[in-house]
Amino acid sequence: MxxxxxxxxxxxxxxxxxxxxxxxxxxxxxxxxxxxxxxxxxxxxxxxxxxxxxxxxxxxxxxxxxxxxxxxxxxxxxxxxxxxxxxxxxxxxxxxxxxxxxxxxxxxxxxxxxxxxxxxxxxxxxxxxxxxxxSTAPPREVRSLADKLLEVHTWLREQLRYVREEADAHFEAGWADGRPPGLGLQLRQHCLAFCEGLAHHHTGEDGAVFPALARSHPQLRGTLERLGEEHRAVARIKDGLVALLTGIGAADPDRFRSELARMSAELEAHLAYEEESLLPVLAGIPFPPNPRPRA
Missing domain, CATH: 2.30.110.10 (Electron Transport, Fmn-binding Protein; Chain A)
Known part of the structure; x- marks a missing residue:
């Protein structure tokens, strides 16, 4: 063709x-x-x-x-x-x-x-x-899976912080003009990007990284189960945010800010626990993975 x-x-x-x-x-x-x-x-x-x-x-x-x-x-x-x-x-x-x-x-x-x-x-x-x-962030040197995890976590934290700051500025400007504060495209796009990136990251961990770690480091299975449960809790908050983003023209600012605050608290606690628990192990795993030797 x-x-x-x-x-x-x-x-x-x-x-x-x-x-x-x-x-x-x-x-x-x-x-x-x-x-x-x-x-x-x-x-x-x-x-x-x-x-x-x-x-x-x-x-x-x-x-x-x-x-x-x-x-x-x-x-x-x-x-x-x-x-x-x-x-x-x-x-x-x-x-x-x-x-x-x-x-x-x-x-x-x-x-x-x-x-x-x-x-x-x-x-x-x-x-x-x-x-x-x-991205305006300087590139990080990535040699191990620990480096890659920190790169992704840094991006998630930066995006969530940007969304919170943009939400505060957007909603306050709306009320200052006496108008109901709709959900601007800039805020919407960054929030959707954050949600998309978060879902992609956690899907990759649940489907590949965590099962591999459970096989190679069985002592981590309890930790990995807890992290998986936290993924599901964060996903429920993420789904609520996405639902609020379906309409660009109107949004309840108090509810939106409340959901962002919940996301910030839950995600930061999750990222901190994951880094504390897994970085020592992931530091010994090269990234990108070494190719398998040919038979």
Whole structure:
């Protein structure tokens, strides 16, 4: 079966360190991989990008089509995306800009790439401007499974702290204007990213790491059982947060803050216990795992 137009661009991009020819030659192009909102499968598309105000931006223009592209609907459901930019590959959180900030960033996009102004003229919908937020934390050296665990725990703590601070600022600003404080996209996307990352981490531990440790270190089975029970308790709080995020336009600020406080207390206690119990053992396990010798 012949490759589609996008598949050919993706193959050329990856084969040539981000450079492509034809109509995109010399243009600013990246590859964005989202996770299907319904399928759960990865979906990669080539997109033009613009840098403005120190931000990496993509526009869900679909060339002025009347509906948002699939990749945009995917990232609303699952904000953690993979970005390929030249030879650089990194994970990011996709956050659509809102209100006056969105308008200002869109005008910056049009100044850099006037074609987006033509797309705007061809559709009645507001073209979303998406900020791709990469990690600002310095990379950690990962040599053991203990290093990897601390890397993930650091990310979870940072994301949860960001969500708490963003929730306080967002809700207080809403009430200050005399308006009921809706759930802004920035807060929603970061909270969903945190919940997604937490679920992925705990699923990996329950399905692979903990069973392997129980076999190799039977003295840890009681500890691992407790950690598994804590995973289920944290998951119930996480599911409650996700339920509150289903509506962007309205949220009970007291309930949302209460659930965040519960999550913070439960998760911090869990992470601290896991680090105290498992880091000494995990420090002796290389990461990535050593390949098995061939027979």
């Amino acid at each position: 012949p490759m589609s137009f996008n598949e050919a661009i993706i193959e050329e991009f990856r084969a040539n360190g981000g450079r492509v020819g034809g109509p995109f030659e010399g243009g600013d192009l990246l590859l964005l991989t989202t996770t299907g909102a319904r399928s759960g499968r990865p979906h990669t598309v080539p997109l033009g990008y613009v840098r403005a105000d120190g931000l990496l931006l993509v526009v869900a223009s679909a060339a002025g089509a009347p509906e948002h592209p699939h990749w945009y609907r995917n990232l609303l459901a699952r904000p953690v995306v993979r970005v390929e930019l030249g030879t650089e590959v990194f994970d990011a959180i996709a956050v659509p800009a809102e209100g006056a900030r969105r308008d200002r960033l869109f005008e910056a996009v049009v100044r850099a790439a006037p074609g987006y102004g033509d797309y705007r003229a061809h559709t009645a919908r507001v073209l979303p401007v998406v900020v791709l937020e990469g």
